[in-house]
Each structure stands twice: as C-alpha cells, then as structure tokens.
Amino acid sequence: MTPSLTIAIDGPAASGKGTIARQVAVRYGLRHLDTGLLYRAVAVLCAREGVTLEDAAAAGQRAAHLVPADLEGDGLRSAAAGRGASVVAAHPSVRASLLRWQRDFAEKAPGAVLDGRDIGTVVLPDARAKLFITADPDVRAARRWRELSASRDIAYRDVLRDIEERDARDAARTNAPMRQADDAILLDTTDMTIKAAVAEAVRLIDTRLAV
Numbered sequence: 001m002t003p004s005l006t007i008a009i010d011g012p013a014a015s016g017k018g019t020i021a022r023q024v025a026v027r028y029g030l031r032h033l034d035t036g037l038l039y040r041a042v043a044v045l046c047a048r049e050g051v052t053l054e055d056a057a058a059a060g061q062r063a064a065h066l067v068p069a070d071l072e073g074d075g076l077r078s079a080a081a082g083r084g085a086s087v088v089a090a091h092p093s094v095r096a097s098l099l100r101w102q103r104d105f106a107e108k109a110p111g112a113v114l115d116g117r118d119i120g121t122v123v124l125p126d127a128r129a130k131l132f133i134t135a136d137p138d139v140r141a142a143r144r145w146r147e148l149s150a151s152r153d154i155a156y157r158d159v160l161r162d163i164e165e166r167d168a169r170d171a172a173r174t175n176a177p178m179r180q181a182d183d184a185i186l187l188d189t190t191d192m193t194i195k196a197a198v199a200e201a202v203r204l205i206d207t208r209l210a211v
C-alpha cells in the first residue's frame with residue numbers, strides 16, 4: 001500500500017492556519033481536516049444537552065459518538081464554541097477519541113492536511129511536512145474580529161481577550177499542549193497577506209517534500 005502523504009499545520013488561535021491548510025490541500029490534491037471543528041462540535045453538543053464542559057466523562061462520551069453531521073452545525077465558528085472547545089480539549093478522554101478520528105482521516109489515500117494544535121507533535125508525528133503558523137496576537141484578533149463582526153456585533157477587545165485566554169489554556173494543558181514540533185518550520189504571518197502566507201507555506205512544504 002502506498003503510504004498517504006500527510007501535512008501537519010499547527011498554531012495558535014486565528015493564526016490563519018485553517019485558510020492556509022485548506023489552500024495547501026487543494027495545491028497538493030489532498031483532503032483537509034480542520035481538527036478544531038471536532039473540539040468545537042463536542043463543546044456545542046455538551047452545551048445543547050445541558051452538560052457542563054468540565055464534566056470530562058460526559059464530554060468524552062460526546063467525543064466518542066461524534067458523527068460527520070456534527071461538524072456542519074450552525075454556531076461551530078462562534079467565539080463561545082471556541083472557548084468551550086478549549087475547555088473540553090483538556091480532557092484526556094476527549095482527546096483519545098478524537099485522536100482515532102483524526103488518524104483514520106489522515107490514513108485514507110491520497111492523504112491529508114490536518115490543522116490544529118498538536119498535529120505535528122501527537123496526531124501525525126511522522127507527517128512529511130510540518131508548519132507552525134503564528135502571528136502577533138493583535139493581528140490575529142483583528143483578523144478574527146473582521147470574520148465574526150460580519151455576522152454579529154462583537155467588540156475587538158473581547159476577541160483579543162478570548163484569543164489570549166484560549167492560547168494560554170491550550171499551551172498550559174498537560175495533555176497534548178499546543179507546541180511547535182521540533183521538526184516543524186515556523187511561519188510568522190504578522191506582516192503577510194493571506195495570499196503571501198499561502199505562497200510561503202507552499203514554498204516551505206516543497207522544500208520538505210523534496211528531501
């Protein structure tokens with residue numbers, strides 16, 4: 001069996017990794033999984049069913065029974081879903097169930113681009129190419145504020161605070177914290193347009209795939 005080509009793209013909240021990963025997948029003819037959506041879906045299911053996000057066993061149950069339709073629901077992209085995602089993401093039972101889902105997705109031919117927080121370190125440690133995408137917090141908050149404010153009234157300072165709190169929680173958890181893998185290439189998109197960032201990501205991945 002030909003091994004699938006896998007590419008890992010990690011980084012903090014609103015760093016542009018999702019947009020970059022989507023376009024990188026198109027460029028290399030691979031499938032794409034935004035793994036943040038899995039954690040967001042677990043948080044939304046808990047909220048809908050009145051389960052407190054701190055209840056690790058109940059959140060783990062939701063993660064174990066997640067179905068693809070859960071990733072399409074309304075509200076997954078909201079700030080509240082992002083906050084909830086970073087709470088349930090700290091539960092080992094949730095991460096264990098979602099790990100299996102992510103690896104199953106990545107193994108199918110022709111391979112995939114996964115973006116998240118622990119793809120290069122835990123989910124796909126043998127990925128052929130790994131990027132860690134970052135940008136200054138105020139630039140990330142401004143990008144996210146533009147997205148969110150298109151559909152609802154939201155203050156920039158709340159978006160910035162939310163991103164900073166989430167980054168701190170994601171980096172501090174003991175189980176699969178957000179971290180740049182030792183063999184990942186750092187791409188700082190602070191001063192880049194999204195078009196330039198995608199072009200640079202493809203250039204960096206090409207250098208890895210050529211080895």
Ligand code: CDP
Pocket residue numbers: 012013014015018035036037039040082085086087089115116117118119166170
């Ligand atoms: O789009 P954004 O960067 O704001 O967040 P996301 O990628 O949708 O992830 C939402 C939350 O899910 C993160 O803050 C993490 O707590 C969690 N997450 C994770 O723990 N591991 C991943 N591989 C992806 C997301």
